[in-house]
Amino acid sequence: MGKWLNRALRILLLAVYLVVAGKSAALAQKQEPVVDELVLLNWSDYMDPELLEEFQASTGAKVTQVYFETDEMRDDMLLGTNGAGYDLVVANGPGLTNYIRRGWLAPLTLREVPNLRHIETRWLEAFPEARGHAVPLFWGTTGIAYRKDLVSAPVTSWRQLFQPEEALRGKIVMIKSSADTIGMALKCLGYSANSTDPAQLAEVERLLKGQKPFVQTYSYVSLTEESSLVSGTTWMAMMYSGDALMLKDIDEQIAYVVPEEGGNLWVDYLGVMASSSKKELAARFINFLHEPKNMARLAQYVHYAPPNRAAQSLLPKEFLDDPVVYPPQETIGKSEFYQQLPPRTVKERNRIFSEILR
Template sequence: MFSSLSHAEETLQPQEDGKEILTILNWSDYMDSEVIREFEEMYNVQVKEVYFETEDLRTDMLLRATGKKIDLVVCNDIAIRAYAKIGWIEPLAREEIPNLKYIDPRWQKLSPESQRYGVPYLWGTTGIAYRKDKVTTPVKSWKALFQPNEELRQKILMVNDVGDIFGMALKLLGYSANSTDPENYEEVEKLLVSQRPFVRNYGYISLDESSVLVTGDVWMAMIYNGDAIALMEYQPSIEYIVPDEGGNIWVDYLCVMQSSDNKKLAAKFINFLNIPKNAARIAVSAYYASPNKAAEKLLPEDFLNNPTIYPSQEVLAKSEIYLPLPVNITKMKNSILSRILQK
């Protein structure tokens, strides 16, 4: 972790060419480089991306000196609520972002905080990717991942995200992904203990030809839908599903940091990204659905009709968006996962 943070801080050193620098804290491979280049040319500025690998690492980076140099951060609704509460992010200057008019209100209004502080960027689902040429039984339920067959011993990859692990395990057990009942989490712990011998690793999957799902070192993974599609380019035997119990619907937002000295430039950048043609290009390059309604009209038909990208209403109805949980439940989840990872 600390080497990643140190590297991030090195990349944030001032440039000598005098150009204004807009720095974005983002997931890797999550923003179209050509769209960025066009913005740089239009405004004669430099856009610099700094990457985080996990939600926790993003928060750690913002806590350190790195955070003082970040202008924009990509985060979900739960993080927006937390960051707004401690004063890290700035309320939107809506008058400076006229292209907000293109955003679908259902994603803008998930919470008062997301409406006040964030601009929806992309949305997607959490599900299962598996090698259909390796896995011999049909994959329809979260049971395939959490109560796997013997053939999957040491062949499973789980995301290292406490929300996804517990949320989807709760769905399998018949509970809400946002359960506040401690007894439900005791059941999840038993489930995760029994699953542990089948898990090769807890982490985030690489998205190139060396990915363990492409090479066959892993046959099944908890994954985000766009990542699954990216891997299908290298290995057509990869299949993605949102299980019958439903999955997680997530939305990522762009937020302006309160400490930024480039708030007006940040607003211009957000507005530029939401020009419909740019929002469409970003969606296609990342393999995720756009919250920009005008952009949807510009997307290729096969993209719009791909159920991995735009799931059916039936799938959406069974899936849940994560909500903030009581402190005691959050601590319980973290303690359980820590015990699991030590096994």
């Protein structure tokens, strides 16, 4: 009898344990639901985390970001996987054109992204190859950020960066990008940023070699309170317009200019990778960002101009009147989009930049 009771008691305790364990597992599952995930290849500080949280709350899908520092770095990351491993990518016009030719981007139409109807035609047509494959996200310029309180005079020319005064020795940061560094060096010399002329590129090489002793580093300044532009260890840097405004919010002594020779005018696009198994969800995310109220919020977060007409109508006057965000037509007229270049020119530019980085 005693053995029977002990056995019955053990069976009863086991049953109670299984019930409790089952309830605990169900509770844990309820508290930590399994969510979809989108992987976005993006610039750092180029997405409002609060918007990502709202997208997750409304869809149950988490957006995980993987960052790159330059266009070349993004290209290398995608080449390493043949375009796989990501659901979404942010890319400029020339990069996007290359990705489309490689078959890395899925088609995107008004049916998948209804908010395409808000995009201004000028940005849809800036790089015609992108139409039907990616959606314009923001546009801006490449210019010079500098410390007004440390340099001797206001910056107006690229020569002040590429042929700097002695006080700037070791105080300059250049973007670690052959497209930007060589492209803007060409502008400095009065040539097109897309020049294929070997003699002009030889001039650029001499110019960059002369500038090198003044360059603190070839990278990109951080956009935090610890930034070298904020601390004053950097006095001048090649930067993108909205990033310079982010730093100006921290320190009013930081100014930004597109030099009188003109700069680079760029458009960033957001596309869905052909290898993604979540294309519908990825397109839904793009459409979510282009909801006018969301795009207006994101524009103010990143300090860049949205190509979304409806979002512009929701932006404050001081944002719309900021000449860094919306440069005057004279500046735009002197600036250029980067274009796809012949392989021999790309090879020569890469050689020059590799020499400079040594």
